[in-house]
Amino acid sequence: MNLHLSPAASADTAPPHIRIDRLSFDYGGARPAVDALSFDIAKGEFIGLLGPSGCGKSTTLRMFAGLLAPTSGxxxxxxxxxxSRPPWDRNLGLVFQSYALFPHMTVAQNVAFGLRLRKVSKEDQRARVAEALRxxxxxxFGARRPSELSGGQQQRVAIARAIVIEPEILLLDEPLSNLDARLRDEMRFEIRDIQTRTGITTLFVTHDQQEALTMCDRIAVMNAGKLEQIGTPAEVYDRAATPFVANFIGRxxxxxxxxxxxxxxxxxxxDGQTLPLPTDLPINxxxxxxxxxxxxxxxxxxxxxxSDGLxxxxxxxxxxGSTIETAIKLDGGQTLIAELRPNSDDTALAAEGARVGVDWLARDMRLFAS
Incomplete structure (x- = not known):
């Protein structure tokens, strides 16, 4: 068992490890839950499925895990x-939102559960469980019960149980949603570190944009069953492809x-004023x-x-904390939110009730035809 061999591969150079091709699922509602979803995943890549509740991301994960049969694709x-393969014949590791640890088993027994089902010898079980826990x-912590662990430790046991079977793909279904805010922050980096060291191709479902931005190599943003954009965290944040992505990722x-x-x-x-504009208008x-x-x-x-400008x-x-959040009501009635650095010249101008001018660099704007 080699849990530390390869770093994540580059999505730009490696051939697709996984191809999702026009994948659809219809529960029989007004629209498909997943509608012709298509994208590739490179070997060793950490991909996030991000979107609001009901966008189809968990349905996509369930189809991947074999828990739902696609309508098409x-x-x-x-x-x-x-x-067409059953879940047990897909070589996948799945980490649930609720961890799903057996309370009557020790940590080591929980981690070994999948190996026992696969009839791995006891000697190999011990070696592989020890490596997964490392x-x-x-x-x-092998001799402890789940009740003796913190939430973050239980989450790591669930990950160890998933990776000990040496899966080709690791599926994470909102694994941090049951943790408090501080522990979520810590576990983001723990999970990413584990994935980087093991090199397992990972598909991660979340509705939390901060989780996606800090953990993933690329993010697939979904809305109403469709893929809005897939790209690196910087791409989806700085170069949003649609108004939905622009407003869902960040502020x-x-x-x-x-x-x-x-x-x-x-x-x-x-408001009767000319805005700074990119040299090349990016839309027709x-x-x-x-x-x-x-x-x-x-x-x-x-x-x-x-008199010149907004x-x-x-x-x-x-x-x-790190910024002063400032709301400016423009003379034409629209309101802007600015995040200003404390003690900056901008902040010095921004007393409540003060009249201010507002601008930005042309490169910092995104344009969408209404």
């Missing part, structure tokens, strides 16, 4: 379609603007079209008010 591993840093300011074309030169008009739109502009709060900059009034200022 394929899941291939190493070129072999697995949708991988999750619980080598001295976003949304401004209604109008496209103006004069002598072939595009400008965006908001006609003169007078409504354009939705998205800007992250950290990109907002304040300046003294002037102006507004600071209506709220809240200290939230």
């Amino acid at each position: 394929q899941i291939t591993i190493g070129g072999q379609n697995i949708v 991988a999750v840093r619980l080598e001295s 976003a300011n949304n401004l209604a603007t109008t496209l103006s074309l004069s002598a072939g030169q595009p400008t965006l008009v908001c 739109a006609a003169n007078g079209s409504s354009i939705a502009v998205m800007v992250r709060p950290h990109a907002i900059r304040l300046r003294p008010p002037s 102006t507004g009034t600071v209506v709220r200022r809240v200290f939230v």
Whole structure:
């Protein structure tokens, strides 16, 4: 058993380990729960399925695990379609939301459970359980019962039980949702460290954007059964492909603007003022079209008010630790949220009731045709 051989492979260079091809599932509702989902996963990659409740991410995981049969489509591993195989013939490790540890068994017995079902010899069981517990840093906890462990330790036992069978794929179904906030933060890095050291290709379901951003190599953002975008955390955060992704990943300011074309030169008009615009307009739109502009709060900059550019009034200022969250109501009625650094020049301008000018760099905006 080798739980520490290979780091995660690069999704840019490795051939697809897994291919999900037009995968669909219909519960019989108004729309399919999963609708023609397609993407590839490289060997050793850590992929997050992210989206709101009801978007189809858990249904996708259940189809992958063999707990649901797809209405249509394929899941291939190493070129072999697995949708007709029973769950026990897929070489998958599954970590549930509830951990599902047996309370009457010791930690070592829980970890060995899958090996006993596979009729692995007792000698091999002992060696593999010891290695799996070392991988999750619980080598001295084998004789304890689950009730004697913290929530984070129980989670690591569940992971050890999943990886001890040497699965080709590890499936994680919202494994951190039952932990308190501080333990969730700790376990994010624990799980990612385990996955990196074992090199197991991993599919991770979560509704928590922070979990996805901090843990995953790439994130598949789902909405209403469809794939909105798949990319690295930086790509889905900084270069959102759709308005849904822009607003679901992180915080976003949304401004209604109008496209103006004069002598072939595009400008965006908001509240009667011209906004900074990327050199190349990233969307095709006609003169007078409504354009939705998205800007992250950290990109907002304040300046003294002037007749040139957007102006507004600071209506709220809240200290939230590393930033000062500042709400500015623009003169045209729209409200922006800025995240300002304490003791910065911007923050000095942002007293409640103060009049301020507002701008940002053109590269920090995303444009979507309304």
